[in-house]
Amino acid sequence: MIEVKALTKKYGDRLAVDNISFTVNRGEILGFLGQNGAGKSTTMKILTCFMPATSGTASVAGFDVFESPYEVKKRIGYLPETPPIYLELLVSEYLDFVANLRKIPSSQKRKKIDAVVERCQLGDVRNRLVGNLSKGYRQRVGLAQALIHDPEVLILDEPTVGLDPKQVSEARGLIKSLRSERTVIYSTHILSEVAATCDRIIIIDQGKIVAQEAINLMGATGGTTKTEIVVQRSSDELTQALRSLKGVRNVQCLSNGRDRIVLETEASEEIMAEIARVAVAKNAGLIRMSPVHLALEDYYLNLISGKREVSI
Amino acid sequence: MRGATAIIKKELRSYFCSPIAYVVLGVFLFVMGAIFAKFVDLYQKYNVAHQFGQAQGITIDKLATYLYQNMAFILCFVTPFLTMRLFSEEKRQNTLELLFTAPMKEIEIVLGKFFSAYFLMLIMLAVSFIYVFFMVLWGNPQLKIIGATYFGLALALACYVSLGALISAMTSSQAIAAVWTFIALLFLWLLQSLGQGITAAWGPIHWGPTLVYISPLGHFSSFTEGLIHIKDVVYFLSFTLFTIFLTHRVVESNRWR
Numbered sequence: 001m002i003e004v005k006a007l008t009k010k011y012g013d014r015l016a017v018d019n020i021s022f023t024v025n026r027g028e029i030l031g032f033l034g035q036n037g038a039g040k041s042t043t044m045k046i047l048t049c050f051m052p053a054t055s056g057t058a059s060v061a062g063f064d065v066f067e068s069p070y071e072v073k074k075r076i077g078y079l080p081e082t083p084p085i086y087l088e089l090l091v092s093e094y095l096d097f098v099a100n101l102r103k104i105p106s107s108q109k110r111k112k113i114d115a116v117v118e119r120c121q122l123g124d125v126r127n128r129l130v131g132n133l134s135k136g137y138r139q140r141v142g143l144a145q146a147l148i149h150d151p152e153v154l155i156l157d158e159p160t161v162g163l164d165p166k167q168v169s170e171a172r173g174l175i176k177s178l179r180s181e182r183t184v185i186y187s188t189h190i191l192s193e194v195a196a197t198c199d200r201i202i203i204i205d206q207g208k209i210v211a212q213e214a215i216n217l218m219g220a221t222g223g224t225t226k227t228e229i230v231v232q233r234s235s236d237e238l239t240q241a242l243r244s245l246k247g248v249r250n251v252q253c254l255s256n257g258r259d260r261i262v263l264e265t266e267a268s269e270e271i272m273a274e275i276a277r278v279a280v281a282k283n284a285g286l287i288r289m290s291p292v293h294l295a296l297e298d299y300y301l302n303l304i305s306g307k308r309e310v311s312i
Numbered sequence: 313m314r315g316a317t318a319i320i321k322k323e324l325r326s327y328f329c330s331p332i333a334y335v336v337l338g339v340f341l342f343v344m345g346a347i348f349a350k351f352v353d354l355y356q357k358y359n360v361a362h363q364f365g366q367a368q369g370i371t372i373d374k375l376a377t378y379l380y381q382n383m384a385f386i387l388c389f390v391t392p393f394l395t396m397r398l399f400s401e402e403k404r405q406n407t408l409e410l411l412f413t414a415p416m417k418e419i420e421i422v423l424g425k426f427f428s429a430y431f432l433m434l435i436m437l438a439v440s441f442i443y444v445f446f447m448v449l450w451g452n453p454q455l456k457i458i459g460a461t462y463f464g465l466a467l468a469l470a471c472y473v474s475l476g477a478l479i480s481a482m483t484s485s486q487a488i489a490a491v492w493t494f495i496a497l498l499f500l501w502l503l504q505s506l507g508q509g510i511t512a513a514w515g516p517i518h519w520g521p522t523l524v525y526i527s528p529l530g531h532f533s534s535f536t537e538g539l540i541h542i543k544d545v546v547y548f549l550s551f552t553l554f555t556i557f558l559t560h561r562v563v564e565s566n567r568w569r
Contacts (some may be wrong), residue, residue, distance in 0.1 A: 023486070048566060050409055050413055082406040084407040084408075084409050084410035086322070087405070089322070089326070098410070098414075101315055101319075106410070
């Protein structure tokens with residue numbers, strides 16, 4: 001759906017995006033991860049035809065962003081970092097304006113606006129001034145703007161910044177609900193968000209892609225996940241049994257007060273179930289079992305701090 | 313051109329939803345009203361004095377000429393307040409991204425912006441018909457001359473607005489846009505005197521006549537005398553088109569700079 005090849009963007013002498021290439025498949029949610037100033041927004045601006053690249057090519061749905069921007073723009077919904085809203089308009093007026101800009105035929109306009117109001121839960125604020133809305137609502141208005149023309153591709157630049165936790169989870173829910181019907185690129189510097197919503201991540205640092213990984217169910221990368229179990233009575237017998245399980249790669253016993261065992265396993269739910277079964281069968285007194293979420297964070301920090309060797 | 317229409321609609325709405333349109337219109341009418349009252353007063357005094365053979369009388373057409381020359385100058389002060397927000401506000405609110413990522417051409421954006429401010433100025437011009445009404449009520453002005461004057465005003469406004477839009481596209485601060493637009497317009501007006509001064513001092517060489525030609529003042533004056541010269545119409549139209557073209561270039565360059 002989206003193909004980027006050797007894309008480079010310079011601002012004066014400063015290299016913002018340095019020779020990056022990636023593809024995004026139809027229906028995929030791609031997380032675009034990186035520190036502030038890593039080049040995320042610049043890449044997105046190029047993909048949305050807001051800005052030309054210095055060199056390289058990018059295409060959306062088979063149309064080149066430089067040669068046929070009109071076709072590309074028609075297919076993209078874009079939410080920039082600061083939602084592009086007019087504070088002096090009513091929400092309904094704003095959406096009407098965007099619908100006109102998007103050249104939605106007037107016969108369908110009403111239907112589309114109603115649909116997007118419903119989807120972004122803007123019903124209550126429809127007749128309020130955009131300028132009087134809270135940050136969360138403004139963000140939703142921005143999202144509504146990006147969705148109004150049913151774009152095939154959605155490009156969201158840090159859509160959850162500045163939202164409260166409830167709103168963040170609502171926004172994530174909304175983005176997840178778009179899965180499979182639309183292709184989404186989603187930039188953020190919040191790791192848990194990527195783990196919670198995306199199918200795949202691209203980590204970008206100083207304009208370069210430093211990692212491209214699929215995210216599995218466990219919210220970790222690279223096919224390995226860490227699980228911690230806490231038992232009342234650990235024994236060599238238990239550790240042996242755990243170690244002999246298929247898919248378990250490493251078992252570490254840590255003790256502080258209680259017996260904590262950290263297992264490094266292949267990422268699959270079957271293994272989790274199996275570990276629990278063994279712990280119970282050995283009568284070890286299983287108290288707690290939890291995935292170690294730090295994996296992704298470790299991975300990320302290691303990557304951007306320049307250490308290419310990842311230790312999990 | 314649906315994008316342009318959408319922008320015009322939205323801009324006019326923004327003008328009338330904020331105090332700006334009302335304040336500018338109010339101040340304009342107040343100043344023009346004061347000038348009109350003063351001129352009517354002078355007109356009467358001169359004509360009374362004329363009856364006693366003490367001064368030369370003036371016709372109501374002369375009164376209209378003075379009035380509209382003043383109006384064209386007052387509009388130089390008014391225009392910046394209406395054009396300053398056109399692009400700079402979009403830049404400040406980060407809404408240019410919305411316009412540029414919508415499926416339309418840049419020229420639609422530029423034309424939409426230009427015509428929204430221009431329509432507002434035309435509304436202002438329409439309100440000033442009230443002076444025509446009073447002149448017709450109490451005197452017998454030649455409506456053809458006034459018609460030519462309004463045509464000239466409409467043309468002059470197009471060039472004021474295009475210049476304001478161009479300057480607004482160059483900055484993200486409304487205040488700076490307003491100040492520079494005002495300076496630019498004032499400068500254009502003063503070019504006439506500068507050109508005449510040069511001509512007077514050194515004869516019709518040294519750019520004198522050229523400067524006079526560049527200034528809108530002389531071109532506008534002939535309209536107030538009821539003369540519609542093709543060269544004046546061409547001057548205003550080409551000025552406007554060229555400035556719109558420059559605006560288009562500047563707006564485009566905002567993206568790759």
